[in-house]
Amino acid sequence: MFSSKGARSSGSGQANAKGRGMFSVIGPDMAVTGDVRATADLHIDGSIEGDVACASLVQGADSRIVGGITAETARVAGTIEGSVRVKHLTVERSARIAGDIEYEDITIENGGQVDGRLKRVGTETAATGPRAVPDAGREQAA
Template sequence: MASVLASDLVFEGNVSGAGDLHIDGTVRGDVKVGRLTVGETGNVEGGVQADIVEVRGRIVGAVVGKQVKLLGTAYVDGDISHEQLSIDVGAYFQGRCLQVRKGEPTPVSHHPQAAPSMGFSAPSYAQPVPAPAPVDAGQLIELKPASA
């Protein structure tokens, strides 16, 4: 039987445990449980980690799970690290999908909303990508095919 955070409740702080959690209210903090369901009225503002994550509501933060399901009413803004991922038609997702194979360590998320307490860190890139040169209105730009 899952613990339930009702739709009229707001919880500020981190939540952790080995059991099942169903969120219909709001959590402002990280959530680390065995199985997480975010209901249609549920809202998580922080990182999420669970073996099974089912989202009908809203998550703004990194998601780490073996099985991650975004149903049609889901809104997720953050990277998802997963073994299995399904996204239904109608779901909103902005971020990167990072597939993890069984036995590999879970990659570190690079989402700015992720909290240090869950082991997330800022990305590091080998070389910076140069910004494109500004283009003046009315300037003619000649496109050439790439050389082989």
């Protein structure tokens, strides 16, 4: 698991993440101070003091993140103190977020708490580029 071959394959990034279903885990007994970056999916059950950037984030109910989060998708169940910037966000009922959220689509389960501003960003700001169809529909309606 910790061989040099594994280290090389995790450094190669997206191709391996898609091909082998690669993911990283920060367990409940771990406390990280500093920024965390992952090219693959990331599951956090421990605590992090720093920014988190990954493809897809799953946060456990007992975890805590103090810092900003940037991801394509995120499913949060623990505590976050900081900004969240994602395309697809699910806030579970046990989640507590204190910070501003930028999202394309969001689901907040009953009981999930958000203390901050919610800002829906259109696909114009997304990595995939602008969507022409919805804009054309608005022009026709006007």
